[in-house]
Amino acid sequence: MSILVDATTKLVVQGITGREGAFHATRNKAYGTQVVAGVTPGKAGQDVEGIPVFNSVDDAVEATGANTAMVFVPPRFAADAILEALASPVETVVAITEGIPAHDMLRVYTHMKSTGKTLIGPNCPGVISPGVATVGIMPTQVFQPGRVGLVSRSGTLTYQISKELALLGIGQSTVVGIGGDPVVGSSFIDILGRFDADPDTDLIVMVGEIGGSEEEQAAEFIAANMSTPVVGYIAGFQAPPGKQMGHAGAIITGSSGTAAAKKEALEAKGVRVGESPTEVAGLVKQALTE
Amino acid sequence: MDLLEYQGKRLLASRGIEIPPGQVAETPEQAREAAAAIGGKVVVKAQVQIGGRGKAGGIKLAENPDEAFEHATAILGMDIRGHIVKSVWIEAASAIKKEYYASVTFDRAARKPLVMLSAVGGMDIEEVAASQPGALVRRHIDPLIGFQAHDARWLVYHAGIDEEAIKGTMAVLHTLYDAFVSLDAMLVEINPLVLTEDGRVIALDAKVTIDGNAVYRRPELADVGDILPDDPQERMAKERGVTYVKLDGDVGILGNGAGLVMSTLDVVALAGGRPANFLDAGGGSKADEVVTALEVLLSDEKVKVLLINIFGGITRCDEVAEGLLTALGKLGATLPIVVRLDGTNEDEGRAIIRDRAPSNVVVEGTMLSAAAKAVELAKGQA
Structure with missing residues (x-):
């Protein structure tokens, strides 16, 4: 078992004829993912390494039964591509595209919530169930x-x-990159809830960074709703205040949002927090053997 | 992208929010001429992309054009928390009856626009929010429906806006929300929004931050231009589109992806070292981007050792290694460089460095050992 992505996933790749889209669609297929279709408007009938290309997501779903979409469309057109996937029978959308205007994502997110579907990203590395x-x-x-x-x-x-x-010989049930933009489809809490309900996940590692208050909210959620243990990591203890770090989201405002404040909030709720990736792995090992 | 006060004010004024008459000046003489043209008392205001200007002495009242000249002489060139003042905004002094606060921003947690209003403005609004939480009222807006008249009414009544200012404040809120959407802003803030003695509601300040990802579709921002940093390395980085931040230590850091770069800073500090700067080459770094990154990092004389920490996803380690060799050939750098490469094409990348890199380049197997090695080498150089 795993969450979001598994053997039943049938993937349609939007923007499959672009350089990155073709490269990663092919790699995903080689790993074992059922990559059943691609979409590039105007290129129906072509194929990318044997993956058939369609003009629209609806056409792709009708022909192949795709249930998950991955978006590689350039940022100016990506919001439309996500909305197209949400309008189709596809249930889960993973948006890789970086640089989508935040106001576009506000509208997409608000609409997405009303559909009951799942959006991961944008500006994320995706999801893997190893x-x-x-x-x-x-x-x-x-x-x-x-x-x-x-x-x-x-x-x-x-x-x-x-x-x-x-x-340390520790593997993963599923790894989810939720993305670093100001507006992303799924939050830490959304994913923590799914892991908590997954019988094949014994422990969860939550990797946060400075800025915003999502880690603090996650701490509350973990204490109130979860039975699966969580180990945390926060990047940016040495980050200078008030400097932007490249993710639009990672901006420290005032005293809240610092790595120290997040660590404190998590530890107050019983979540162990490592200060380096190596320490996190050690804490996971320790927690699994307890 | 943060706009200067006068740039933000002009964008708000073009949408119908009243601002005092004013002009930009880049020399004391221009300030004198502006004050004479405006007439009466004027305020001379430093134009920098940072708050706390008043406390730093960057805002002065002038009784006449000669005083405006004197204040501009003092303010131009001033360093306000690392920002050098290159222009001042000269505007007519206002007869203030009350000061309010109004803003529209992104609430990341709620993933909705948030409108905030307070009848207690003009000072540190974070202080107001902390000490009198009831005085700052907040209302989330559904982005698919937009800001409605009932939202405006709710805000002005709950904030306790004075009776004579209610109509004007509601109009400002509607325009402010429209500006937030039509400029692709992350923040539009007026502090203070004032009720004048003669009953008008006008904006005495404007803080506008634009989403850099959306500037392409906002032609009215074309002549605003991005303001380049004063620091030479930060300026070079910005011109070349990479994220670079200068710090105080002696270990230069190059990584790919904001999270990994921040983590590298932490690990260097845990190893007892002090980062001199860091540069995020981005999640999809290519060879020529690595060359650019090294040019920026090595132009900082404080860097004694360079730590390159790359985890390849989209980035391919062999491309990073090729970029490093190209950069070293071009720049002839002889300082110690510690390289850690993991992820996509890691074996090819390590082989390129092992076989072809000069002897000042050392490869380490893990992030922790690479950080420790860089710190050790930096101490040896001290």
């Missing part, structure tokens, strides 16, 4: 099957932590 399927751009060799769930705001940091876990 050994089963991957949807996104993660370097698959870093991950191995296991029983630890991982949810993160940062792509490369996700790989780093997974690598540290692998060095």
Whole structure:
């Protein structure tokens, strides 16, 4: 078992004929994901390494039964692509695109909530259930099957932590990159809830960073609603206040949102927090053997 | 992208919010001429992208054009928390009866626009929010429906806006929300929004932050231009579109992805070192971007050791290694460089460095050992 992405996932890749879209669609398929279709308006009838291309998501779903969409469409057109996927029978949308205007995402998010569907991202590395399927751009060799769930705001940091876990022989049930933009489809809380309900996830690692208050909210949620243990990591203890770090979201405002404040909020609710990726892996190992 | 006060004010004024008559001046002489043209008492205001200007002495009242000249002489060139004042805004002094606060911003947690209003403005609004939470009222807006008349009514009545200012304040709120959407803003804030002695509601300040991802579709921002930082390395980085921040130590840091870069800073500090700067080459770094990154980092003389920490996803480690060799060939840098490469094409990347890099480049296997090695080398150089 796993969450969001598994052996039943049938993926349609929007923007499949672009450089990145073609590269990663092919890699996802090679890993074992059922990549059943691609969409590029005006290119129906073509194929990318044997994956058939359609003009619309609806056409792709009708022909192939796709249930999940991955968005590689350039930022100016990405909000429309996500809305197209939400308007189709597809249930889960994973948006990789970086640089979508925040106001577009406000409207997309508000609409998405009314559909009851799931959006991961944008500006995220995707989702992988190691050994089963991957949807996104993660370097698959870093991950191995296991029983630890991982949810993160940062792509490369996700790989780093997974690598540290692998060095201790610990694998993952599913790894979810939720993205670092100001408005993302799924929050830490959304993903923590799914992991908590997954019988094959024994422990969850939550990888946060400075800025916003999502980690603090997650701390409240963990204490009130969850039975699965959580180990936390927050990047940015040394980050200078008031400096932007590249993610629009990672801006420290005043005293709240600092790494120290987040660590304190999590520890107050019984979540162990490591100060380096190596320490996090050690805490996970320790928690699993208790 | 943060706008200067006068840029934000002009954008609000063009939508119908009243502002005092004013002009921009880049020299004391221009300030004198502006004050003469406006007539009467004027306020001379430093134009920098940071708050706390008043406390720093960047805002002065002038009785006449000669005083405006004197104040502008003092304020121009002033360093306000790292921002050098290059222009001043000269505007007619207002007869203030009451000061309010109004803003529209992104509430990241709720994922909705948030409108805030207070009848207690003009000072540190964070202090007001902390000490008198009831005095700052907040209302979330559904972005698919937009700001409605009932929202405006709810805000002005709950904030306790004075009777004679209610109509004017409601009009300002509607325009402020329209500006938030039509400028693709992350923040539009007026502090203070004032009720004048003669009963008008006008904006005495404006803080506008635009979403950099949406500037392309806002032609009215074309002549606003992005303001480049004063620091030479930060300026170079911004011109080349990479995220760079200068710090106080001696270990230069290059990483890919904001989270990993921040984590690298932490690990260097845990190893007992002090970062000199950091540069985020982005999640999808290519060889030429690595060359650009190294040019920026190595132009900072405080860097004694460079730590390169790359975890390849979209980024391919062999491309990073090629970029490093190209940069070293071009720049001829001889300082110690510690490299850690993991992820996509890691073996190819490490082989390129092992076989072809000069002897000042050291490869380490883990992030922790790379940080420790960089700190050790920096101490040896001290």
